Amino acid sequence: MLKKTSALFLFSAGLFYSQAQQIIPFRITKHNNIIVKTLVNKKDSLDLMFQIAMKEGAISPEHKQKADHIIFNKDETSDHNTVDIGKLSFKEVQFLDNQLTGQEADGKIGTVLFDGKSFKIDYDHNQFVMYDKLPDLKGYQPIPVLWKQDTFYLMVDNVIDGKKQQEGYFALQSGYSGGILYSNDFAEEKELEKKLKIIGEKTLKNSKGQSLITKQGILPFFKLGDFVFKDMSVGFFSGELKTQNVSYFGADMLRRFIWIFDAERKTAYIKPSKYFSEPYYKIN
Missing domain, CATH: 2.40.70.10 (Acid Proteases)
Known part of the structure; x- marks a missing residue:
């Protein structure tokens, strides 16, 4: 019985x-x-x-x-x-x-x-x-997130020049096909144009003749929690138009993890997905 x-x-x-x-x-x-x-x-x-x-x-x-x-x-x-x-x-x-x-x-x-x-x-x-409740989180790493105006933000570390880590908030952005896209302020403050190896560049002009230059560079190290990416392709803008106000953690980076978000939107739990070591997406 x-x-x-x-x-x-x-x-x-x-x-x-x-x-x-x-x-x-x-x-x-x-x-x-x-x-x-x-x-x-x-x-x-x-x-x-x-x-x-x-x-x-x-x-x-x-x-x-x-x-x-x-x-x-x-x-x-x-x-x-x-x-x-x-x-x-x-x-x-x-x-x-x-x-x-x-x-x-x-x-x-x-x-x-x-x-x-x-x-x-x-x-x-x-x-x-x-x-309805968090599942078993064995094997996942907790990452603090900021939930603001319906957007998730992560704090990550960037090693741009030498060994010094540069912290920054990145908005999760699944609509951006690439990996990391820096805001204008971050790109200018950290002098990315001078300090990164540039591997691609494209210039667009609007009806007023103002230029928007998109650049792809190689970032030595990018760190999220305990996960480190080396020599990764990143994007940023230069030129007269200053339209990128937020740094993006795009779809190419999102797909490299399995994500669990708590109901309070305060913590994300991550572990590598099958895409973790895939080549970086190239923006045409």
């Missing part, structure tokens, strides 16, 4: 654990963007790029599939939408119109999918997993 009771308890516990998680499958493009298949307002089948640096949703002006059932007001905003992903349904989702997104996507969807829950970005199995 005791054995049957124990077996029933273990079965019930396992059933509760499985019910306490929800899974959303995704695919990864060759540009490192995460694409989720959705059904919006029960009518529009849309491929949405997951954007970790926003909460709600958006539709691209270049969307390939019809989005006729998302009704926008004069401010290009649409409220009270439903988003279905498999058997999961999310209500009261806001969409913005005319926002550019990654290739192969009709728009974007943010962390509204994980409101009030811990969640995992599992690049090894191409899925998000949502938890």
Whole structure:
């Protein structure tokens, strides 16, 4: 009798654990963007790029599939939408119109999918997993995060010249296909143009003839927690236009880890994914 009771308890516990998680499958493009298949307002089948640096949703002006059932007001905003992903349904989702997104996507969807829950970005199995409580964290390293205006920030160390570490906050940005992109302030203050080996450069001009120069350099060391990347490709801007106000921790770096975020958005737990040692993504 005791054995049957124990077996029933273990079965019930396992059933509760499985019910306490929800899974959303995704695919990864060759540009490192995460694409989720959705059904919006029960009518529009849309491929949405997951954007970790926003909460709600958006539709691209270049969307390939019809989005006729998302009704926008004069401010290009649409409220009270439903988003279905498999058997999961999310209500009261806001969409913005005319926002550019990654290739192969009709728009974007943010962390509204994980409101009030811990969640995992599992690049090894191409899925998000949502938890009511944190799962087993054995093998993961805790990393403090700052959650501000629907964006996650990490403090990382950069070794630019010699052995001195230069700390800086980086916004997680899954819409940027590359790895590290420095803000204008960081690039100028640390004199990246002089101190890094430059391996690529491209100049763009706007209608006023002002130039925006994108440069790729080699950073000797980049350190997140106990994880160190050597001789990595990084990007920054120079020229007359100063538009990059935040440093990015982009999709090429995100995919190198499996991530678990707590429900309070104060800590990320990371461990290497199957992409950890892949070559760095090249920005054309």
